[in-house]
Amino acid sequence: MTSETSKRDLGRFVTARRRAAGLTQRELATRLHVTESAVSKWERGLSYPDITMVQALSAELGVSVHELIHASEDHEGRADRRDARAYRGWRAAILWSTAGAYALALLTSFIVNLSVSHTLDWFWVVLPAVTLAASLTTLPLLRIPRAGWWSLLGAIVSLAVLLLVVWAQHGGGTWIWIALAGVIFGALLVFTPILLRAAGLPAPLRRHVTLITLVILTVALALLLGVIALAVGRPELWAERMLPLAAIGAAPVWLGALILRYVPGPIAARGALVSLLAGASTILLGWGVDRVLGDPWEWAPDLGVWTEHTVEANVLLLVVLCAVGVALWLGVAALVGAKRQDSALDTALETEVD
Known part of the structure; x- marks a missing residue:
């Protein structure tokens, strides 16, 4: 017991919790394998329980060891545990309900597609679409290391597969390369700063994350424009029009970022x-x-x-x-x-x- 807790405070606490548990002094003594007189001395503030009895006594009284030692209700701790249980319950409910809904959607699409078309065609569009939704809603709730990064990877792969399936089912075309390049550029645009800060760069490089980000995104934009020029069959536009226009648009962004970071x-x-x-x-x-x-x-x-x-x-x-x-x-x-x-x-x- 601590010096902060007087024998009398402890005695009142034990008495209140014993009565709340519906136990007599004799019943509590029997469960703890001590004499009824020992329990009586605790409750009258004449002595402390032996340190070896703290764990068993707290269990019989339905309180934590922290509460027993400090002879007070740990309302904040109980509220935290209650909130944690509520969060776990909410997360489990969302996880299983979304997983069940996605499984039901896939099963229904599979059966309907076979029943109506006698083959699987549009089901292959539904499959990566549902996988994309599951990656963004269900995958982050799983108890796996780096769930957020797995969710990002799953979403990008699912979106790429979805585009490829649509492309294959509608006779191909060069637009698929523009779409895939756009997906990659969008991912880089959003996640490059996060990846650089999480990469554990050396100290000299960490001071220039803004500059490194700008370089990566500028190169990615130039490559995206090159893919577009090739896809539309006008590669000459890349150097004649696209790169100069991109440079004009990127210049204020570069200057503004460098001013904010280095001036x-x-x-x-x-x-x-x-x-x-x-x-x-x-x-x-x-x-x-x-x-x-x-x-x-x-x-x-x-x-x-x-x-x-x-x-x-x-x-x-x-x-x-x-x-x-x-x-x-x-x-x-x-x-x-x-x-x-x-x-x-x-x-x-x-x-x-x-």
């Missing part, structure tokens, strides 16, 4: 630079796209005239003005924050001198 100073100041970049990109992107496509570029806003000839230019101007306004607001916030920091530092130095 020193307060976050408000970096946000101001990104806002100015966004405003400038609004105009420069249109100019760059028109140059690549060989179209004439003209930007003549007139906020006093809103016609089909000026509305686009006017909207672009308003976007630029909003970006500049946000940049000014963030710049002022950065200056105010810097002054407050300097003032706090001066105050601290004066206090140390005094």
Whole structure:
């Protein structure tokens, strides 16, 4: 027993729990193989139970050892255990109900397809579709190591198989390569930062995860565009149009990410630079796209005239003005924050001198 628990507190606790269990002192003593007098001394606060009796006594009273030692109800612990049981029950219910629903859907599709068509055709579309759904809903609930990664792998493979089955059943076509490449690019877009942070990179590389991510995604985008150009039978478009247009679109993303990651100073100041970049990109992107496509570029806003000839230019101007306004607001916030920091530092130095 601990010094925090007095004999009297323990005695009151044992008495209350014994009565709640519907036991007399003699019945409790018989179960613990001690004398009735020993139980009486515990409850009157004259002595502590022997340390070897704690486990058996707590079991007979229906409490945990922690509760008995501290002579109090561990409501928080019981609530945690109750919540854990409720979560396990909820998870088991979801797991078995979804697994049963998917199995029933597959069995029904199998029987109906055979009964109506006397062969299996569209069932092979249903199978990977159901597997895809199960990978995203049921697989994460299984008690397996790294269930999330297995769920991701199962979903990607199921989606790829689904596309291949649809492609095979509808006479082929080059679109399948675009679809598969798009699936791979989408997975890289979402999970590359997560994979890099979970990979345990050396310290020098961990500081540049943003840059590594940008490089991987840029290369992946270039390869995706190459697949599209080959699939449509126009490989020359990859170098002539696709890569320049992709570079124009990726440039603001690269610059914004590098500013936020590597430019020193307060976050408000970096946000101001990104806002100015966004405003400038609004105009420069249109100019760059028109140059690549060989179209004439003209930007003549007139906020006093809103016609089909000026509305686009006017909207672009308003976007630029909003970006500049946000940049000014963030710049002022950065200056105010810097002054407050300097003032706090001066105050601290004066206090140390005094």
